[in-house]
């Protein structure tokens with residue numbers, strides 16, 4: 001199957017799997033422990049039924065959406081993904097440019113394999129910055145100051161990594177960052193020559209924002225310790241709120257009480273997320289956590305959601321469950337893995353086409369029109 005015959009995000013995932021070495025594919029595709037949450041995220045979306053309403057005029061479908069005071073062409077954006085150039089070379093910049101072209105938000109990860117400055121340039125006004133709070137205050141402040149200088153106006157603080165996720169696939173693959181060229185890794189590279197050659201010409205991917213700090217790290221878990229602290233508390237969030245003059249969102253909220261606390265502290269919004277099932281295997285799928293959170297917030301601050309979005313209709317399911325905006329992570333990443341910039345565009349077109357058709361079928365002329373009762 002070629003890109004032009006890929007009909008769904010799942011098809012793009014299959015294409016990506018065929019041309020990426022297993023250790024690099026698993027790094028993006030995998031989840032925590034037995035991957036129950038990873039599976040449940042998309043299953044729960046799929047299980048949520050929306051009842052079509054007919055005989056309404058849907059001859060003009062409007063996908064544009066206003067979020068955080070900005071007009072976007074679609075009601076979804078690209079979630080932050082670390083180390084994505086390992087999946088496919090230049091993936092970060094490719095996606096940042098795609099988001100600019102399509103006028104949707106691109107969230108640059110602290111742990112991206114491209115510096116936040118380069119991503120700000122590629123996303124050209126559509127970039128948001130995602131912060132991991134480090135155990136070293138100077139490291140955190142350094143990142144915030146760089147993000148400010150690079151012109152980011154929205155900062156997304158990720159709250160759901162108090163401990164590194166235990167990802168069984170990465171342990172089995174003996175994943176290390178930067179990669180260790182074990183005989184097995186070399187063999188996997190040899191079996192995927194296109195990936196190997198393109199990767200070789202771009203250099204080994206690393207976590208670009210901390211390149212100097214990480215020289216001594218030997219494992220991905222080790223890297224996570226440098227990047228992310230286990231003592232990030234509400235007090236720290238209060239300080240971040242005072243420090244960051246732009247819009248501030250908290251990502252990784254799953255409990256209604258945590259959502260309300262974010263609103264109380266003056267945050268501009270939250271992202272209901274379980275990190276795409278990469279942190280725990282025992283938590284709720286986000287689409288099931290969303291209604292309780294939206295109800296508790298009662299419109300005080302906007303609510304976005306990610307984790308498990310694989311179809312355009314999922315974006316509408318999210319809206320029907322109380323979301324104001326949606327993020328896709330792997331869905332767009334699989335596109336780049338399947339075919340670089342063309343593949344990323346294909347993923348975007350598939351989601352867009354599905355979204356427009358689902359809106360029509362639901363009798364909704366816009367995202368705002370999607371009824372809140374499912």
Ligand SMILES: Cc1cc2nc3c(=O)[nH]c(=O)nc-3n(C[C@H](O)[C@H](O)[C@H](O)COP(=O)(O)O)c2cc1C
Pocket residue numbers: 027028029041079080081082083109110111112130158251273274275276277278306307308309327328329330331
């Ligand atoms: C490979 C990978 C790396 C990720 N890195 C980050 C990160 O650096 N920061 C962050 O806040 N979230 C990170 N996430 C989580 C995503 O932002 C998002 O929550 C998740 O991918 C949504 O689930 P989905 O992939 O099912 O759409 C990562 C996800 C993946 C798959």
